[in-house]
Amino acid sequence: MGKHKTPEINSSSTADIAFLLLCYFLMTTTMDQQSGLQRRLPPMPNEQQKVEDQKVNRRNIIVVKINSADRLFAGSEPMDLIYLKDKIKEFLTNPNNDPSLPEKEVKTLDIIGEYPVSKGVISLQNDRGTSYQAYIAVQNELVKAINELRDELSIAKFGKKYIKLETAEQEVIRKAIPQNISEAEPKDVSKK
Amino acid sequence: MSKFGGRNKKEMPAISTSSLPDIVFMLLFFFMVTTQMRQSEAKVIVKIPEASEVAKLERKDLASYINIGMPAKHLQAQYGTESRIQLNDSFKNTADIRDFIAAERDSKSEADRQFMTVVIKADEEVRMGIITDVKQELRRCSALKVMYSARKSGK
Numbered sequence: 001m002g003k004h005k006t007p008e009i010n011s012s013s014t015a016d017i018a019f020l021l022l023c024y025f026l027m028t029t030t031m032d033q034q035s036g037l038q039r040r041l042p043p044m045p046n047e048q049q050k051v052e053d054q055k056v057n058r059r060n061i062i063v064v065k066i067n068s069a070d071r072l073f074a075g076s077e078p079m080d081l082i083y084l085k086d087k088i089k090e091f092l093t094n095p096n097n098d099p100s101l102p103e104k105e106v107k108t109l110d111i112i113g114e115y116p117v118s119k120g121v122i123s124l125q126n127d128r129g130t131s132y133q134a135y136i137a138v139q140n141e142l143v144k145a146i147n148e149l150r151d152e153l154s155i156a157k158f159g160k161k162y163i164k165l166e167t168a169e170q171e172v173i174r175k176a177i178p179q180n181i182s183e184a185e186p187k188d189v190s191k192k
Numbered sequence: 193m194s195k196f197g198g199r200n201k202k203e204m205p206a207i208s209t210s211s212l213p214d215i216v217f218m219l220l221f222f223f224m225v226t227t228q229m230r231q232s233e234a235k236v237i238v239k240i241p242e243a244s245e246v247a248k249l250e251r252k253d254l255a256s257y258i259n260i261g262m263p264a265k266h267l268q269a270q271y272g273t274e275s276r277i278q279l280n281d282s283f284k285n286t287a288d289i290r291d292f293i294a295a296e297r298d299s300k301s302e303a304d305r306q307f308m309t310v311v312i313k314a315d316e317e318v319r320m321g322i323i324t325d326v327k328q329e330l331r332r333c334s335a336l337k338v339m340y341s342a343r344k345s346g347k
Contacts, residue, residue, distance in 0.1 A: 011210075011213065012209070014213035015209065015212040015213045015216055017213075018213050018216035018217050018220055019216055021220055022216060022219055022220045022223065025220065025223045025224055025227065026223060028229060029223065029224075029227035029228055029229055030227060030228060030229075031226060031227045031228075033248060033249075034248070034249040034252060034255065034311060034339075034341065035246040035247065035248050035249065035341070035342065035343070035344060036240075036243070036246055036247070036249070036311065036339040036340050036341040036342045037243060037245065037246060037247070037339065037340045037342055038247055038249075038309070038337070038338070038339045039337075039338050039339070039340065040336050040337060040338075041327060041330060041331050041336045041337075041338055042331070042336075043331065043334060043336060044331045044332055044334070066320075126320045126324070127320065128319060128320055128321030128324065129319055129320070129321065130319065130320040131316065131317060131318070131319060131320070132241060132314050132315065132316055132317070132318045132319070132320060132323060133241045133316035133317070135320055135323075136241040136242075136243055136316070136340055136342055137241070137243070139243070139340065140243040140244060140245050140342070143245040144244065144245050147245055183327070
């Protein structure tokens, strides 16, 4: 066998080919981050659950309503959106053990020991004519109230913000301050 | 001094381009890894609302998207300006959500099905009526993990 020298393949067009591929991927793909408010919808009720619903004590529920004109009612009084967060925080913490605010149940949690967990439930109701923007704004305020409470507790117990905690610690905080937002069965708020 | 200052007529050596393909390939791989294929063409105009407490979606591959909004400009002649639901690539009714969810469930692996999230991308002008209908239908299909798509608002 003779030792033929194989001619070198001209590679000057590799760059062009790679550029074409690059352009293709730039056009067909997206990089946008999906972000938003995560929620768990309640499962469809059956007969047993309805009975349970009625058992919830009146003082443990705060009803947040948004009517078709995007006006906000919290606990049957009209309210501006900026005050909702403080109202919710007061409702969930019940600092003075007010009998009209939710009761607390002392639970033993893993790391922080005994902690009075509020039984409060936020019931969010909206009209069919409510705008999505107003609905998200209210949802956002509710989440913000709960996030702030969690941050406060995290700083008191661990000296760090909730986001910077370990997973196990976050779970304890989540148990201490649960996110009880109930998105009620649809009803016509305007009708009364 | 004469080396730099002088106006010598020596030819500049050509810049070697042999590493250009490597650089471009690196870019290519970067984009291939960080991006994902476009899901579907948007047929509705969606300007998602702002919120300050948004969380990122952890598993993008487990998300199914429901777009709700006004039909896009070029489709308004055909479909009007009433808010519509878009599933995959076409306008659908709330009754079609059941099939859509079932199909999405089937496309995910069995272990991941319980983590499937339905991302509701709705325009901020949409009325809650249509979203309530969608939510009720999702509850009926027991697709309970939802995410209301929202932008992070600036301070």
